[in-house]
Amino acid sequence: MDYGWVIRRHELSDSEWEFVRPLLPRSERGQKRLDDRTVLNGIVWKFRTGTAWRNVPELYGSWATLHTRFRRWARDGTFERMLREAQTRVMRDVTAKNLHLEELGQFLKARRSELSPTASPPLKRR
The missing domain is CATH 1.20.5 (Single alpha-helices involved in coiled-coils or other helix-helix interfaces)
Incomplete structure (x- = not known):
């Protein structure tokens, strides 16, 4: 069974992404990091479903990365x-x-x- 639709319905649409993309901070670090859209989709998924950070699907990256980015964006x-x-x-x-x-x-x-x-x-x- 394909449960992809369950995950995709919690992700940002293309128009929502185009709205928020210029508002996200640029990475000032030299190392490559996980794509902002993927991370933001994971954060949105977490809050739309009400799940714990550790239960966010791996396709969005590690829960620790999502949580760290969420805290950084909330703080800044x-x-x-x-x-x-x-x-x-x-x-x-x-x-x-x-x-x-x-x-x-x-x-x-x-x-x-x-x-x-x-x-x-x-x-x-x-």
């Missing part, structure tokens, strides 16, 4: 940067949609007055 503010950037993008999207809805409302008000000049004025908001 990497996760806080990710959260702030996500909040900024959400607010930007909400603001853009509100502006769009406001423009739509103005269009509908103008259209209503064109169609029915005797229509009652719009209700004032409190």
